[in-house]
Amino acid sequence: MAGDKKATPAILGRGPGKPIKINQEWVVIAISVILFVVFSLGLDKFLSEGNIIALLKNVSILGTLAVGMGFVVVGRGIDLTMVAVMVVGVAFSIWISSWGIDFTLAALIGAGLAALLGLFTGIMIAFAEIPPIFATLAIASSIYGSGRIVFASDVLYAPNNVQWLKWIGSGTVFGLPASVIIFGVVAAAMGIFLRKTRFGRLVYATGDNPSAARNMGLPTRPLIVTQYVISALIAFTAGLIMTGLVTGINTRLYNSSLIYDVLLVVVLGGIGLSGGQGGVRNVIVGTILVGILTNGMTILNFSYTSQNLIKSIILLIALAIDAIINPRDEQTSQSGDI
Amino acid sequence: MTILKTLAAAGLAVATLFSATSLATAQETDQVGRQVYLDAVKGKKVIFIPISQGFDLNQAWVAVWQRHAARYGFSIEVRDPNGDTNAGIRAMQGAIAEKPDLIIVQNPDVQTYARLLKQAQQSGIKVMQVNMQSATQTDSYVGNDWIEMGKLEMTELAKSCTGPKAPSHKVVWLAGVQTGAANIYMRTGIDEVLKQYPELQLVSDQPADYSSEKARQITETVLQQHPDLCGIMGIWDNAEVGAGAAVAAAGKQDQVTIVTNGAGSDTGCQSIKNGLLDVIYNFNAPIQGEIAAQQISELLQHPERKAGSEKTIFFGPVTRVDKTNASGRNCWKLDELK
Numbered sequence: 223m224a225g226d227k228k229a230t231p232a233i234l235g236r237g238p239g240k241p242i243k244i245n246q247e248w249v250v251i252a253i254s255v256i257l258f259v260v261f262s263l264g265l266d267k268f269l270s271e272g273n274i275i276a277l278l279k280n281v282s283i284l285g286t287l288a289v290g291m292g293f294v295v296v297g298r299g300i301d302l303t304m305v306a307v308m309v310v311g312v313a314f315s316i317w318i319s320s321w322g323i324d325f326t327l328a329a330l331i332g333a334g335l336a337a338l339l340g341l342f343t344g345i346m347i348a349f350a351e352i353p354p355i356f357a358t359l360a361i362a363s364s365i366y367g368s369g370r371i372v373f374a375s376d377v378l379y380a381p382n383n384v385q386w387l388k389w390i391g392s393g394t395v396f397g398l399p400a401s402v403i404i405f406g407v408v409a410a411a412m413g414i415f416l417r418k419t420r421f422g423r424l425v426y427a428t429g430d431n432p433s434a435a436r437n438m439g440l441p442t443r444p445l446i447v448t449q450y451v452i453s454a455l456i457a458f459t460a461g462l463i464m465t466g467l468v469t470g471i472n473t474r475l476y477n478s479s480l481i482y483d484v485l486l487v488v489v490l491g492g493i494g495l496s497g498g499q500g501g502v503r504n505v506i507v508g509t510i511l512v513g514i515l516t517n518g519m520t521i522l523n524f525s526y527t528s529q530n531l532i533k534s535i536i537l538l539i540a541l542a543i544d545a546i547i548n549p550r551d552e553q554t555s556q557s558g559d560i
Numbered sequence: 561m562t563i564l565k566t567l568a569a570a571g572l573a574v575a576t577l578f579s580a581t582s583l584a585t586a587q588e589t590d591q592v593g594r595q596v597y598l599d600a601v602k603g604k605k606v607i608f609i610p611i612s613q614g615f616d617l618n619q620a621w622v623a624v625w626q627r628h629a630a631r632y633g634f635s636i637e638v639r640d641p642n643g644d645t646n647a648g649i650r651a652m653q654g655a656i657a658e659k660p661d662l663i664i665v666q667n668p669d670v671q672t673y674a675r676l677l678k679q680a681q682q683s684g685i686k687v688m689q690v691n692m693q694s695a696t697q698t699d700s701y702v703g704n705d706w707i708e709m710g711k712l713e714m715t716e717l718a719k720s721c722t723g724p725k726a727p728s729h730k731v732v733w734l735a736g737v738q739t740g741a742a743n744i745y746m747r748t749g750i751d752e753v754l755k756q757y758p759e760l761q762l763v764s765d766q767p768a769d770y771s772s773e774k775a776r777q778i779t780e781t782v783l784q785q786h787p788d789l790c791g792i793m794g795i796w797d798n799a800e801v802g803a804g805a806a807v808a809a810a811g812k813q814d815q816v817t818i819v820t821n822g823a824g825s826d827t828g829c830q831s832i833k834n835g836l837l838d839v840i841y842n843f844n845a846p847i848q849g850e851i852a853a854q855q856i857s858e859l860l861q862h863p864e865r866k867a868g869s870e871k872t873i874f875f876g877p878v879t880r881v882d883k884t885n886a887s888g889r890n891c892w893k894l895d896e897l898k
Contacts, residue, residue, distance in 0.1 A: 266785070273784040280777040370642070374894065376614030377772075377798045379827055382834060392809045399809075468772040468802040469836065474614060475771065477643050520781040525738065526767045 246492035246544035247504055253540060254511045261518040268521065275399060281513035282401040283460050285505065287480075288487040289405075289412050290456030292505040294354075295488055296416065297449050298429040298497025302358040303343055303365060304457040305481045309473040310369035311336035311454075312461035316378040316471065325384045333458050339365060340454025344447030366476040379470035390466025401463045408456060413502035425449065430498030479530070487512055490537055492544075511536070600861045604634040605660040609651045611668050611692065612643040616798070616894070617823035617845040618666070621690065623897040624849030625856065634860065645672055652676045662686045662859050664852070667694040669739040681868035686859045690852055693741040697871050699859060702852040704821075704843050705875040706742045710749025712841050712878065713819045717791035718757045720817040727815045728788040729759045734775050734803060735767040736795045743767070746795065768794070772802030779806035789816055797822030797831060797840050804836030824881070829891035832883050840881045846892055848876040
């Protein structure tokens with residue numbers, strides 16, 4: 223009997239062999255599969271090609287943002303400025319293009335602004351050592367506030383004659399919408415970056431134990447700054463997807479629950495907020511679950527409020543199952559766990 | 561002596577006559593009631609608590625009111641809670657404590673300010689509500705007849721979606737937020753029309769939260785379920801452009817009629833010209849602002865009438881705008897109002 227008890231953690235993936243790892247990612251995949259099957263059987267046309275593409279298209283912005291957020295969270299940070307950078311960066315591009323500057327150039331300038339904002343956030347966190355949650359919360363508010371003063375209206379419409387923006391909105395590659403392709407490219411690039419490059423591995427090291435990483439001589443501060451610059455640029459990309467899709471951007475989006483939805487996707491997918499674990503695969507898993515849920519509930523004509531309620535309950539269930547299967551103890555918990 | 565007396569009397573009479581005439585002339589040079597009016601409004605204090613000043617309609621109102629305030633020497637202060645209900649409550653409490661002559665309020669929903677509005681009236685402050693009503697009726701309401709708006713839009717869809725040429729009888733209602741006064745009343749109007757046309761089929765009824773991206777997502781999903789969809793009606797032109805984008809992406813612009821309402825700003829007209837929207841019921845915010853300005857003058861002119869002693873309602877004009885008349889007065893620009 224005692225032997226059985228010792229064997230259990232090995233089966234669950236805690237041993238060195240790691241045969242099957244039942245972790246949160248698998249719980250979420252299981253829930254997604256169950257929902258997918260239930261919706262496919264219960265809802266007419268859920269399984270149609272058009273609906274699956276619509277489902278993916280509807281989460282492309284969320285997923286793109288979540289890739290950036292996941293990247294920061296892996297390094298034990300959090301970037302609550304993403305939505306603010308997204309709306310203000312793109313709104314800034316549209317605003318300067320209204321002076322007669324070509325929109326392509328304006329978009330590049332906007333991207334530059336987003337990178338600068340990310341640089342500033344990164345410096346505040348890495349060098350001023352403000353905890354990321356407070357630094358980004360405050361900076362997000364300042365970015366949005368400044369935008370609010372500069373742009374007269376919440377809603378800014380992009381010029382109507384920009385071909386590449388039209389392509390983002392309605393173009394397709396092999397039948398897949400451009401917005402989904404962009405999400406895929408951003409996710410793939412980030413996946414390779416995290417897994418295959420030295421920089422990526424250093425992000426994991428810093429996220430797992432920042433003090434140890436620094437003592438080892440890793441350049442943790444420049445690493446952190448770079449992460450926030452990249453997440454800001456990803457946020458700007460998500461903003462361009464949105465502008466392409468709906469012809470303009472509403473800066474009021476900053477006040478919506480979008481940033482929490484992004485966090486939901488990241489946490490749901492299984493990237494722990496304590497850093498050092500998970501990757502792009504987790505983000506995709508989380509994004510797809512939210513996509514299936516939202517799509518099914520929209521077809522079922524659930525109200526917005528009940529949709530949010532159900533989304534939160536599913537998140538809670540996923541976290542609870544994970545906590546039961548993988549209980550935290552002195553050995554598994556990390557310093558800095560939230 | 562008698563002659564002298566008579567002459568003196570005659571002279572006196574003539575003099576009196578002259579002086580009377582000159583007195584009458586002096587009175588006539590000042591327009592009747594003018595000075596009383598100018599004195600009544602001069603130096604008065606008006607506080608406006610909007611939902612947010614980022615909306616086109618709010619900007620138009622305030623532009624008009626500021627012009628009036630500058631002309632007649634009363635002050636108008638805007639306390640912008642920027643979409644935050646709690647900040648709005650604080651702004652209301654602050655305004656009541658300051659005892660202005662008039663509070664103008666645009667309610668985020670029917671309940672939030674209901675008690676505060678009562679309190680304001682009890683403490684002797686007159687209250688005018690604009691466009692979005694509270695459960696509490698106050699001295700004045702200037703804005704839309706939202707039940708009429710719901711009827712107008714659904715009747716428009718009934719025209720396109722009940723004839724022999726209609727692609728189907730399927731229609732969609734994209735609400736804003738379910739607790740907003742406009743939403744609740746529009747729904748009443750919609751239900752009345754649906755009763756009149758029992759063949760109309762309301763296939764989706766979900767709030768898009770005044771977000772164009774959310775509107776796009778719902779429309780995209782609904783179009784997959786109901787490829788023969790005939791019409792979509794919404795509550796704000798700046799959000800329904802997202803529905804228009806989804807319909808355009810599906811190449812169904814000729815099949816699906818999109819009806820919404822709006823403040824009549826030029827961006828709405830552009831959306832019609834770009835084929836994203838078919839009809840906007842335009843409630844012309846500048847004209848609404850002028851009507852409200854007249855109400856401000858009236859409420860300020862009669863300090864003897866107690867706050868809450870009368871309850872006036874005025875619904876502004878509504879113009880049906882489509883691609884044939886999307887020009888001129890139906891498409892205002894903020895700079896032209898100032």
